[in-house]
Amino acid sequence: DAKTTQPNSMESNEEEPVHLPCNHSTISGTDYIHWYRQLPSQGPEYVIHGLTSNVNNRMASLAIAEDRKSSTLILHRATLRDAAVYYCIPLGGSQGNLIFGKGTKLSVKP
Amino acid sequence: DAGVIQSPRHEVTEMGQEVTLRCKPISGHDYLFWYRQTMMRGLELLIYFNNNVPIDDSGMPEDRFSAKMPNASFSTLKIQPSEPRDSAVYFCASSPKGTGGLNTEAFFGQGTRLTVV
Numbered sequence: 220d221a222k223t224t225q226p227n228s229m230e231s232n233e234e235e236p237v238h239l240p241c242n243h244s245t246i247s248g249t250d251y252i253h254w255y256r257q258l259p260s261q262g263p264e265y266v267i268h269g270l271t272s273n274v275n276n277r278m279a280s281l282a283i284a285e286d287r288k289s290s291t292l293i294l295h296r297a298t299l300r301d302a303a304v305y306y307c308i309p310l311g312g313s314q315g316n317l318i319f320g321k322g323t324k325l326s327v328k329p
Numbered sequence: 330d331a332g333v334i335q336s337p338r339h340e341v342t343e344m345g346q347e348v349t350l351r352c353k354p355i356s357g358h359d360y361l362f363w364y365r366q367t368m369m370r371g372l373e374l375l376i377y378f379n380n381n382v383p384i385d386d387s388g389m390p391e392d393r394f395s396a397k398m399p400n401a402s403f404s405t406l407k408i409q410p411s412e413p414r415d416s417a418v419y420f421c422a423s424s425p426k427g428t429g430g431l432n433t434e435a436f437f438g439q440g441t442r443l444t445v446v
């Protein structure tokens with residue numbers, strides 16, 4: 220499994236963009252990069268995933284470096300509800316399982 | 330669909346007692362996962378099933394833990410006998426076709442908070 224490095228914590232102001240980085244230098248060529256988040260007292264929830272191209276959905280954008288050794292989850296306008304732990308998870312196409320690291324705890328200030 | 334349903338939401342039991350946690354996955358999902366979360370160890374994958382068959386149970390901490398999936402709509406995680414160090418939040422998740430590659434997101438239940446005293 221590819222190792223990941225994420226900041227332990229980050230702070231943001233409400234309604235400002237947030238860029239959450241993840242280093243995954245040992246990622247293999249077929250690994251997708253998945254992001255999940257866990258709101259307080261809830262189970263994790265899927266945010267977004269991608270392979271090489273940048274991806275957008277209603278929750279966030281995912282920017283993947285050209286060499287795929289890092290990626291950035293972008294929340295375009297942080298809300299108080301976005302305060303959560305964010306996990307970056309490289310995952311191969313043939314794997315069935317999600318392995319969570321420590322993630323980044325995002326705090327959002329009003 | 331109501332999502333992944335876990336029961337009970339909270340369980341308090343005495344050391345040595347048997348504990349059974351239950352999970353109903355989302356209908357039509359082929360994969361089911363059991364996780365445990367503690368402050369010290371974070372989220373740990375215990376076991377996962379594909380089409381009701383256990384695929385990888387290497388995360389099950391010891392023989393006191395067992396998991397079954399008798400049919401596509403129900404799974405149990407049993408701890409017998411329970412110990413205080415088993416206190417944690419246990420999550421069940423399901424996924425349509427596995428979580429790798431194109432497919433996939435995993436949907437998590439609300440969790441069962443287990444306290445063993």
